[in-house]
Each structure stands twice: as structure tokens, then as C-alpha cells.
Amino acid sequence: MFKSVRQVERAGDEWTAFEQEALPHMAYVFRVAMWRARDRVEAEDLTQETFVQALQSFHRYERGTNCRAWLMTIMHHLDSKRRRAKSKLQLVGDAEERIAETVAFEPPTPQGVTEDEVLRALERLPRSYQEVVVLADVEEMSYKEIAEALDAPLGTVMSRLHRGRKMLRVELAGYARERGIGGAEAGGILPAASAGES
């Protein structure tokens, strides 16, 4: 119950460090949690659990490293545990891999797509692909950090990212065609297959 001056100062320092390093990422963590859960209550629970766990483990956080990646690692572990508890099987992963493998042709990246279209296209990707795309291209985590956060081999992360980005472009190319928007090679440039590859 009682704390000495030194104890208070030490505890205060730790809170200050947590406040400065971890709390600024709360909105990021929530967004990813919301994207994963698709349910606000569940996302808030997951975000709360993540930060409570982070606070308890903050002495293990290595100062100066990517705190957001560290928080994502915690969130992923908590979320995986929850999903296991709900008996959601990982068989989906195999199906997703097969879907991803079927995307062979890659059209030029469309330009002028709207934010809404990008989000809708992202939603149409298999979930495991959405996740890596969000972590890499939105949250700007490195491939290595993503691999650590998701507890997955680096090669798996890289291949999922490659395929996920490709699927996203294919989806968007569909929207762009519907709206008559050109790709990177619109405006009289030859299609990709015969664009004069050097």
C-alpha cells in the first residue's frame, strides 16, 4: 500500500515511458483490431486486452524498437487465442492459398480509384492476405516485423504480401474498367503484354 519516493519515481517513469511510446498507437491498434474483428465491441475488447497486456509486459519492451510492431505482436497472439477458443479452424488458410494461386494475369495498376473502392477491394481479399497488406502498406511495418507479429515465416509473409497486393490490383482493375478509368498504361500506351518489355 505504501510506496517510497524512489518507488514512486520509478513507477512514474515507467508510466511516462508507456504513455509516450505505446499510447500514441492506440488508434492504429484499434483500426487493425476493427478490421480483423469487424465488430466494434470485439475490437474494443481486443484493443483493451492488448494495451493491458502491453502495460504489464512493458519492462520486456526494448526501447527504441518499433513499439507499434510490438503491440501488433501482442494483439495477434491475443486474437489467435480468442479465435482458437471459438474453434475457428485454420482450414480456411488452405482455401485462401488456392484462391490466391489462381490469380495469374496481372493488369496494369489502375489510377484514380476512390478510397471507398480501395477498401471494398481489400475486403474481398482472403483475410490472411488482407492482414499482411494492411500491416505492410497501411501500418508500414517491415516484412520482418510482420513475420514476428504474426508468428509466421518470413517467406510466408512475403509471398502473401506479393499475392495480396496482386489480388488487390486485380480487384481494383475491375472497378476501374466499370468506371472507364485507365490503368498506368492508359492514354494510348500499349497493353502490358506488348508494351515493349526491355
Added chain:
Amino acid sequence: MHCRDFRELVDSYLSDELLVETNHDLFAHLESCAACRRELAARRELRATLKTAFTRAVDLQPRAEFVARLRSELRAQSPGAKPASAAGRRAVWLALAACLLLAVGAFGVREAWRRQGAQSLSVAGSHTVDNSSPAAAVTLAANALAESAVSDHRNCALTHNLEEEPISLEEAGERYDPAYSDLDGAVMAQAGPTEPDFELIEAHACVFKGRLFGHVIVKHDGRLVSVLVTDLAQTPAKANAPEFSSGRAMSCSQLAGYQVACFETPRHAVFVVSDLGEAENLKLASSLVSPVSAHLKRAERRA
């Protein structure tokens, strides 16, 4: 490098994941390939759009109330706000002191009031504390003690919402306990004559939940701070309590946004309550230990 290679690598380039040598190869290809320059621009634009879409999507934003609540809960759970684990002797002391305060609650007020008449100030009676289960009582009692201190600070110093009118420290010193006389002088002594950031606002004796407090209110760092002194000597339970290590202030609780730090002399307990930060409040309490303890001990020797 071929266009096909470029398209395979361009996303990793944008993620800054390529080796420097590979980057050079990409640049060399870009110089001679307009289609790939457009592709690079398109991928960069797509990534920017994705990021903006994600960070601006209303559905993905946390509610302000949620952020505020979580932040507050984390602060409350932080090591700085947690009770220390092993503080056996002090915890027991605190439990006993708190039990005393609880025991002299409404019943004590009523009895004292009856004895002294309606015009006098009601003070704590001396009722036996049931401490047959001190361990179980520690948390509840400690919380109750902190709550009492915070409540008195809030009701007396901040909102002037007391059921009974306070009396002067001198009157309380003559009628109840000489330690209250010139308590404000002892508190102000810590600041010295040149301390600009320590201003006496008010000093009196007041009763909260049946307990008489010598109450000195000061302004420090723009905040109101209560220094509350109460007499513990009348309780039989004190005789059974292990001696509390006096001579330094300890941060003992945080409640409703207020910090409570405390220290003691053989017969008195002193609480410092404010909405300063925990470290700042404790620092202030520490600076009060020497002058206030000396003042109280002198009074205790005279009594």
C-alpha cells in the same frame, strides 16, 4: 532488368525492403522505361490511397470515450498507481488507523456531539476496533481511509461543503489537542520565507465523518493542497499496533484523481492530499515531514 522483374520488385522497393544494389537496377530500368515509371507512380498512388482510406474510414476509428476510458484504466493499473505488494507492518498500521476512522464514524460523532452539546465541535470518540481479521480488513480499510482524506479535502478545501463550521486551530488546540495550535506555522515553515510557490490559503480544525482534523490548505504549483493532521493516540487499538516507521513520507493511495501521501509521529497521522502528480505530491509531503513532525512531537511531549 525486364519490366516483368520490375513489377515483381516494385512493391518491395516502395516498402524499402530491397538491397541497395537492387534499387540501383530498378532506377536504371526506370530511366529507359516510361511504362514502368507510370506503373511505379500508380502503385505509389494506390498505396497512398489505401493508407488514407484506412486511416480515415469512420467505421474504423475508435470512439473518443473508449480512448479516454482505456487511457484512464491503464493509468489506474500502471505501477505508479498500484499498491506496493509487501508492506506488512505499514499495511497493518494503516489498517488499524483506518479501522479507527471507520469505527469513529457516525456513532462517534453522535456520542461526542451528545457529550459536548450542539454548539461544540464533535470529535472522534474512543471505540474499540475489531481487528480480529486485520489482513482482510487492510484493503477495505485503506480504501476507506484514503476516501476519507480525499473527501475532506474535496468537501472542505475545494467546495466548503461541511456539515459543521470549522473552528480555529488555536481553539482546537486549547479544547482538544495542543498539536493543532500553530499547525499552519509548522506547515509553512517548510517553504521558508522566500518560497514563492507555497501560499497559505486557510487553516482551521474541521470534522469529517466524526474525525477531527487539523486542516491547513495551501496553494502549491497552482493547486490546492490539504495537509490534514489527526490524533491517533486515543485508540486502544494503537497500543496493539506495531510501531510505524516514522521519519519519512509515503505515498499511500490514489483515489478519484487525488493523491494521498502520509507520515506519522507517535500520536498523530498526517495526510497530504492534492490533485498534483503522485511524485509531486509525495515530494511535497516529504518536505513537510521535518517541520510538522517536530511541531507534533513537541506538542506530544507537552501533553
